Amino acid sequence: MSSIMTSRVRQKRVAQLISRGKRLDGRGLADYREVQVEAGLIERAEGSARVRLGKTEVLVGVKFEMGEPFPDTPNEGVLTVNAELVPLASPTFEPGPPDENSVELARVVDRGIRESKAIATEELCIEPGKKVFVVFVDVYVLNHDGNLIDASCLAALAALLNTKMFNYEVKEGEVKIKPGYKPLPISNYPVAVTFAKFNDKLVVDPWLEEEQVMDARLTMTVEKDGKICAIQKGGYGYFTAEQLFEASKIARQKAEEQRKLVVKE
Amino acid sequence: MPVFYERRQLVTPGDLLAENDYMAGENTHKENGRIYATRVGLVNYDDKRVYVVALKSFYVPMVGDTVIGKVTEVTLGGWVIDIRAPYLAMLRASDALERPFKPQKDDLPSLFDVGDMLIAKIVAYDRTRDPLLTVLERGLGKITRGQLIEITPTKIPRVIGKQGSMISMVKQETGCQITIGQNGRILISGKSPEDEQLAVMAIRKIEQEAHTTGLTDRVTEMLRKEKGEKEVVKNVTEETTKTD
Amino acid sequence: MSQKKPQKLIDENDVRLDGRKLNEMRPVKIEVGVLGNADGSAYIEQGKNKILAAVYGPREVHPKHLALPDRAVLRCRYHMAPFSVEERKSPAPSRRELELSKVIRECLEPSVFTEYYPRTSIDLFIEVLQADGGTRCAGITVASVALADAGIPMRDLVSACAAGKVEGRLVLDLTDVEDKAGEADMPLAYLPSANAITLLQMDGMLTGEEFEQVVNLALDGCKQVGQIQREALRAKYTVAKEAEGEKEEAEAGEE
Numbered sequence: 001m002s003s004i005m006t007s008r009v010r011q012k013r014v015a016q017l018i019s020r021g022k023r024l025d026g027r028g029l030a031d032y033r034e035v036q037v038e039a040g041l042i043e044r045a046e047g048s049a050r051v052r053l054g055k056t057e058v059l060v061g062v063k064f065e066m067g068e069p070f071p072d073t074p075n076e077g078v079l080t081v082n083a084e085l086v087p088l089a090s091p092t093f094e095p096g097p098p099d100e101n102s103v104e105l106a107r108v109v110d111r112g113i114r115e116s117k118a119i120a121t122e123e124l125c126i127e128p129g130k131k132v133f134v135v136f137v138d139v140y141v142l143n144h145d146g147n148l149i150d151a152s153c154l155a156a157l158a159a160l161l162n163t164k165m166f167n168y169e170v171k172e173g174e175v176k177i178k179p180g181y182k183p184l185p186i187s188n189y190p191v192a193v194t195f196a197k198f199n200d201k202l203v204v205d206p207w208l209e210e211e212q213v214m215d216a217r218l219t220m221t222v223e224k225d226g227k228i229c230a231i232q233k234g235g236y237g238y239f240t241a242e243q244l245f246e247a248s249k250i251a252r253q254k255a256e257e258q259r260k261l262v263v264k265e
Numbered sequence: 266m267p268v269f270y271e272r273r274q275l276v277t278p279g280d281l282l283a284e285n286d287y288m289a290g291e292n293t294h295k296e297n298g299r300i301y302a303t304r305v306g307l308v309n310y311d312d313k314r315v316y317v318v319a320l321k322s323f324y325v326p327m328v329g330d331t332v333i334g335k336v337t338e339v340t341l342g343g344w345v346i347d348i349r350a351p352y353l354a355m356l357r358a359s360d361a362l363e364r365p366f367k368p369q370k371d372d373l374p375s376l377f378d379v380g381d382m383l384i385a386k387i388v389a390y391d392r393t394r395d396p397l398l399t400v401l402e403r404g405l406g407k408i409t410r411g412q413l414i415e416i417t418p419t420k421i422p423r424v425i426g427k428q429g430s431m432i433s434m435v436k437q438e439t440g441c442q443i444t445i446g447q448n449g450r451i452l453i454s455g456k457s458p459e460d461e462q463l464a465v466m467a468i469r470k471i472e473q474e475a476h477t478t479g480l481t482d483r484v485t486e487m488l489r490k491e492k493g494e495k496e497v498v499k500n501v502t503e504e505t506t507k508t509d
Numbered sequence: 510m511s512q513k514k515p516q517k518l519i520d521e522n523d524v525r526l527d528g529r530k531l532n533e534m535r536p537v538k539i540e541v542g543v544l545g546n547a548d549g550s551a552y553i554e555q556g557k558n559k560i561l562a563a564v565y566g567p568r569e570v571h572p573k574h575l576a577l578p579d580r581a582v583l584r585c586r587y588h589m590a591p592f593s594v595e596e597r598k599s600p601a602p603s604r605r606e607l608e609l610s611k612v613i614r615e616c617l618e619p620s621v622f623t624e625y626y627p628r629t630s631i632d633l634f635i636e637v638l639q640a641d642g643g644t645r646c647a648g649i650t651v652a653s654v655a656l657a658d659a660g661i662p663m664r665d666l667v668s669a670c671a672a673g674k675v676e677g678r679l680v681l682d683l684t685d686v687e688d689k690a691g692e693a694d695m696p697l698a699y700l701p702s703a704n705a706i707t708l709l710q711m712d713g714m715l716t717g718e719e720f721e722q723v724v725n726l727a728l729d730g731c732k733q734v735g736q737i738q739r740e741a742l743r744a745k746y747t748v749a750k751e752a753e754g755e756k757e758e759a760e761a762g763e764e
Contacts, residue, residue: 100611103604115712218709228720231695231711236618238705241724248717275746277739278620278657279665279702294622294664301702303622303662305742320746322660323548323567351567351581351629392627393578 011213018198024209030250032205035261037154039162047163047184051155054207055145057089058152060137060159062184064166066126066175067134077124077132081110083139083152090144104234109139109152111230112190112221118160120185126168126175133165135184146207149219149232150258153192158262160186189263190229191255194219195247197237202247204254218247222255272309273476276302276317283315290316307476318476324350324418324448326396328387331405333413333446334398336381339374342366346383349415349448352395356385360399382408384444384452404444411442411454412461416472418449423475424468431471431481438488439464463491518687519676527556527684534670534682534730539651539741541658549659551741553651556684557641560648562655566631575630580623582630585614587648589637609645616649616669616698616708622662631661642685643671646696649708654738658745666738667707669698670730672723674715679722681730695723699731 014024021029033054042048047062069076083106085093098106113119124133137159139152164181196206196214206214215237221230228248233239239247268283270276280302282293289295292304293315302308306319326332326348334346334354343357358366361376377383384405385398400406416424425432425445436443441455441464451468455461467484474480516526523531535556544550547563570576587609591597613635621631633656635648646669653667672681675691688694693713700707706728715723 098604098607100607103607104611107604107608111712115714223714227714227716228711229714231709232612233706233709234612234615236615238619238700238703238707239709240704241706241728244706244709244724245721248720252717275743277666277742278663279700280739281702292662294662301664303664304660305657305746319660321658351569351626353569 010209014209014213015198018201018203018210021201023203025207027205029201030204030254032150032254032258033207035154035258037158037262039158045159046165047159047161049155049158049162050142051151051158053147053151053154053205055143056147056151056207057141057143058148058155059140059142060152060155061140062159062163063136063138065134065136066131069125069129069132073121074129075125075132076121077119078134079110079114079119079121079137080134081106081113081137081139081156083109083141085141085144085148089141093141093144104232105141105148105152106139108149108192108219108221108230108232109137109156111232112153112192113137113156113160115229116188116190116221116223118157118186118188118190118223120187123185127170127173131175135163144208146209146211147194147205150192150194150205153190153221154258154262157189157191160184161262189224189259190221191259191262192219192221192230193251193254193258195250197239197243200243202243202250204250218244220248220251220255222252224259226252226256228252268310268315270308273307275305276308277305278303280308282308282317283310286313288314290314292317292319292322319419321417322419324348326350326352326354326387326390327447328390330387330447331445332385332387332398332448333408333444333450333452334383334385334448336377336379336383339377339379341368344373344377346385346398348385348396348398348446349418349450350396354385354387354396354398356383356398356400360388360397360401363401377407382413382452384408384446408452411452412458412465414451414453414465414468416449416451416468418447420472420475421445421447421449423480424451424471426481431484434481434485435464435467435488438485438492439467463488466491517676518690519678519680523678525675525680526686531678532681532726532729534733535684537647537650537734537737539654539737541654541741541745547655547659549655549657549661551651551654551658553647553654555643555647555650556682557639558637558644558647559639560644560651561636561638562648562652563634563636564631564652564655564659564661565634566659567626567629567661568632570628570630576628579627581621581626581628583614583618583621583623583633584630585610585617585633585635585652587613587635587637587645589640589644593637593640609648612708612710613645613649613652617652617656617667619703619705619707620653620663620665620667620700621656622664625662631656640685642683642688642694643696645669645708646671646698649698650734650738654741657742665700665702666735667698667700668731668734668738669696669708670727670734671696672727672730673713674719674723679719679726681726693719693723695727697724697727697731699728699735701732701735 036052039049045061050059083102085102087093163184167178167180195202195218197216216235219232283300304319306317332348334348338345346354348354390396444452453464538554540552543552549564649669673694695711698708
């Protein structure tokens with residue numbers, strides 16, 4: 001029976017070290033864990049990618065369907081992001097309908113993609129006002145060792161970059177699939193950077209044990225030109241304005257570094 | 266003097282009341298040498314302490330308190346009692362029966378059933394468990410007659426008065442027996458419903474004007490006036506019936 | 510092309526559709542103790558927003574396994590009435606409501622002394638009766654007042670306000686139309702005595718400098734909201750006090 005409850009002694013140790021600028025796994029306060037990205041592993045999906053961030057593992061699959069556009073955006077495709085905290089990923093994940101954690105995760109990943117306009121949704125229009133492509137981005141958490149948000153966002157970006165749309169033509173109101181593929185048009189590369197706060201110290205990419213002891217969590221999603229396109233504070237603690245401004249500087253820097261792991265220039 | 270409000274000013278949670286030398290009294294909280302209000306109420310200072318008399322709060326059980334509760338459930342070994350607190354209280358059979366409890370012979374609902382009101386005393390309570398009651402002392406047990414009213418628990422000390430002066434006066438003027446539960450419930454038992462009503466009026470007045478001075482005199486006066494009027498009405502009614 | 514071109518939200522004199530200046534909040538009105546059964550309650554109107562908050566507790570936790578041994582568990586439900594929005598919304602909880610319930614709970618918890626009441630729950634209900642942008646902020650504002658009305662000990666009141674960017678300009682307290690058509694919307698909640706920001710979300714696009722300006726603008730809004738919350742709480746009890754004062758004078762006059 002494994003439990004993810006960290007012992008009190010260890011919790012104290014984690015907090016103590018951080019107050020001295022060190023972390024239990026030897027990382028610097030602003031260092032990410034090692035990242036591994038693998039794209040295209042699920043052939044049945046239109047796009048897929050798996051990211052390992054330390055021991056956290058997230059798999060994202062992208063699927064296309066055809067559907068109706070929203071009434072206020074009749075010429076644009078639809079983006080839907082869903083996240084599942086699969087029970088095998090952690091002793092704390094239970095089977096059942098999405099709980100607040102998986103909903104929050106999905107919506108933060110969604111925000112990054114949507115607000116940065118990463119997907120050119122006008123290019124997903126088949127018949128204006130009638131038919132559009134619906135892009136399903138499904139986040140599948142396979143192992144939870146902290147910082148699901150950053151891993152999921154990175155995996156979602158990699159999966160989208162890996163996504164291929166089939167060629168088609170519209171004949172007499174019918175969509176006919178033609179041979180060949182083209183990549184999904186992606187015009188921005190949002191990257192999420194998550195911080196954990198311990199008293200007055202900010203730490204990037206908290207792993208599970210740090211998450212269990214942190215005061216509060218802050219995620220900033222940064223797009224390719226360094227603008228912030230999504231922010232989400234989580235946890236029961238708080239941040240001062242100065243800490244927010246400090247985080248914003250670090251986030252923009254780290255986002256650029258992390259982006260290079262997925263976007264090959 | 267590092268205080269920021271005058272006595273008896275209305276403060277709200279988070280208001281900075283005092284700094285450094287003061288001790289944090291009721292409904293306040295000290296952090297980094299600063300004392301803040303934690304509830305809406307009237308702030309007051311004495312020698313070295315700053316405290317807030319809360320305008321609204323709920324009852325928190327204290328060992329030794331007399332409380333008036335309502336039976337909400339009969340269990341295998343006792344009863345669950347609602348004492349108008351964040352926690353439900355327990356009354357074990359052994360704290361209700363003078364002799365040892367025999368599950369086969371003793372029928373608990375016949376002693377106290379769901380809906381019954383009890384006067385009880387809190388014998389045990391701490392952060393790790395729900396309050397425990399007893400009814401095995403004089404004056405405790407099931408309530409069989411009288412009127413029950415509820416007031417906000419913060420006003421109970423005022424109803425009692427200094428060394429019981431207020432409540433003694435009300436008992437005397439109305440001729441009623443009055444049992445006060447620290448949890449904001451009061452039992453009034455008098456010779457007639459009118460006497461009981463007088464007592465209810467008095468208590469409601471005390472609850473409303475708790476923060477004023479000269480209250481005991483005003484309540485006495487009110488009771489006497491009401492009683493006088495009732496006497497007049499009685500006489501008039503007797504006279505009219507006589508002439509019929 | 511059936512898409513409507515959105516009308517201008519801000520004119521050349523920096524006046525918004527509803528006549529407000531860029532850094533002006535919508536009018537706010539708060540009433541305390543509006544519901545008879547709840548332990549604490551409050552109602553807020555902020556522009557066209559109409560939101561009710563109610564608190565039950567501290568009380569026994571049901572189901573029992575959710576109880577925490579060392580403090581009260583704060584539970585929060587943010588919910589929108591089906592008729593609160595332009596297009597009727599299904600009464601079933603949406604993902605958005607689930608997310609907002611979570612962030613609002615995380616935002617208010619630091620303000621409550623939950624450690625005083627182990628093994629109990631404090632249940633907070635926020636019902637949006639009419640929505641026009643910024644409902645989570647108005648909801649937090651009114652919920653904080655309801656918690657104080659319930660007599661639950663608190664570190665401080667939490668005040669919330671959103672700021673953002675619309676048509677290139679930084680604005681305070683966005684309406685629904687401004688949020689949908691604008692470039693960025695950032696709800697923020699503040700606990701003044703601890704200088705603590707307990708809620709922060711943003712969707713849109715802001716540069717680093719714009720972010721700092723918007724945060725400061727929102728904090729300004731929060732301070733204004735804080736005054737209104739305190740006045741509302743005082744008003745409820747001052748009426749009672751004044752009534753007593755008048756009664757005393759009247760009685761003194763009779764003698």
